[in-house]
Amino acid sequence: MVKDNLFEPFEVVLKEPLEVCPRSEHSHSFFEMIYIISGSGKQRVNKSSFSYKQGNLFLLTPEDSHFFEIESTTQFLFIRFNEVYIKSGKMHKETRRQLEYLLRNATHQPGCVIRKESDRTVIKPLMEAIIREQGNHDVYSKQLTGHFLDTIIALVARNIAMTLPDSVNDNTEGKALNILQYIQSNIYHPELLRASRISNHFGISESYLGRYFKKHSNETMQQYITNYKLKLIENRLLHSNMRVIEIANELGFTDESHLIRTFKKYKGVNPTQFKKAQLI
Numbered sequence: 277m278v279k280d281n282l283f284e285p286f287e288v289v290l291k292e293p294l295e296v297c298p299r300s301e302h303s304h305s306f307f308e309m310i311y312i313i314s315g316s317g318k319q320r321v322n323k324s325s326f327s328y329k330q331g332n333l334f335l336l337t338p339e340d341s342h343f344f345e346i347e348s349t350t351q352f353l354f355i356r357f358n359e360v361y362i363k364s365g366k367m368h369k370e371t372r373r374q375l376e377y378l379l380r381n382a383t384h385q386p387g388c389v390i391r392k393e394s395d396r397t398v399i400k401p402l403m404e405a406i407i408r409e410q411g412n413h414d415v416y417s418k419q420l421t422g423h424f425l426d427t428i429i430a431l432v433a434r435n436i437a438m439t440l441p442d443s444v445n446d447n448t449e450g451k452a453l454n455i456l457q458y459i460q461s462n463i464y465h466p467e468l469l470r471a472s473r474i475s476n477h478f479g480i481s482e483s484y485l486g487r488y489f490k491k492h493s494n495e496t497m498q499q500y501i502t503n504y505k506l507k508l509i510e511n512r513l514l515h516s517n518m519r520v521i522e523i524a525n526e527l528g529f530t531d532e533s534h535l536i537r538t539f540k541k542y543k544g545v546n547p548t549q550f551k552k553a554q555l556i
Contacts, residue, residue: 278299278302282304282357285358285361286422286425287355287357288353288355289354290354290410291352291354292351294349294350294351295346295349297344300343301320301343303338305338305358306356306358306359307358308356309335311332311352311355311403312331312332312350312352313351313353314330315330315347315348316328316347317348318344318345320343320345322341323512324512325516326387326515332387332388333389333390333432335379335389353406353407355428375433379429387515390431390432402427403428405420406421451478452492455478458478459501459504463501474497485497506538509523513547513550520536523547
């Protein structure tokens, strides 16, 4: 698979309207925001498929693989940035760490990353401003584009934060965010999610780990892991063609029956019933 690299902190690429996507499946070593100026189709990200339309904003994190299936002529705006860009900013170290966490957390968030309707009305003029600056090449265009990009990144991070535990916010300690990120990064590897492995990784005792985690997430670590897996199952059911047995194997369940029992216990219906109800 082709892997793209970025050799400057950020870049903006405005594509001419396309009827066919010129790129096959590929991945990046950087973050990429893709704004849909016009058109419709589907974006394939990792193992999931998402419909897109005018005004949608997608965020790809490093190592995500993707490609587009264009259904009606589409114009894309690509905004790419790397960790060098984030770390070179003037924001406080702790704020920067939280921002990095939120952006990486987007790996498991399906579809358009802007969930707040009020934020969608702000994103459009910001994107239009970035497009104008690309055409002007005036004095300070690069600096102005950077300011616009900072605002968009903050809006995206705020929308991603809406999917996190209620108690996780701008004041959450860096170590708590790191533990959450560790769990999400290793959600497909149950052996790495044992309390003993996590406590060893972060150099704290198992008993303190449990208290510390609950203090900052308002739920036990096992509850968080289970709830996070349930979100991933829902995403796979609604946005992919994966069979239940494939999802069970991917997320480390003992077998298909184990996943079905767990899902029904917390959701009240089995996966098939859930999918049918959502697609009505």
